[in-house]
Ligand SMILES: [Fe+2]
């Protein structure tokens with residue numbers, strides 16, 4: 591059985607993951623509006639991934655005999671300044687999520703909750719990937735600068751992102 595503290599943190603994390611999903615969906619909408627279908631696809635896949643993350647916490651709570659308590663998902667921004675600004679926000683967002691995952695891990699460790707620590711290992715690795723992939727796009731967009739050609743090329747490249755299987 592999960593401690594009250596870990597249960598609450600994991601319930602909160604479901605909301606954070608759904609909030610991430612919602613944020614990326616909003617970014618996808620912006621890219622669709624800007625006629626950048628590749629970046630829109632990239633964000634849409636990110637949206638799908640974040641929903642999966644929420645479900646992993648959902649399932650872990652259920653598997654451990656805890657109660658899932660869904661909360662309101664905070665509203666997200668709908669207006670953005672540029673592709674670079676969006677990916678910078680995404681990168682900062684993933685860094686914040688890494689901190690949240692680390693906090694839950696710490697809690698689980700303090701309580702000798704080995705099953706949760708093992709469960710959270712997946713997220714610790716995933717966050718390395720998430721920070722890497724968003725940070726990489728920030729770097730590419732900086733290289734592209736004001737070049738429309740470069741932007742279209744990058745859009746094409748990001749549009750080739752494959753849906754992940756786990
Ligand atoms: Fe996530």
Ligand SMILES: [Fe+2]
Nearest residue numbers: 610640684720
């Ligand atoms: Fe993420």
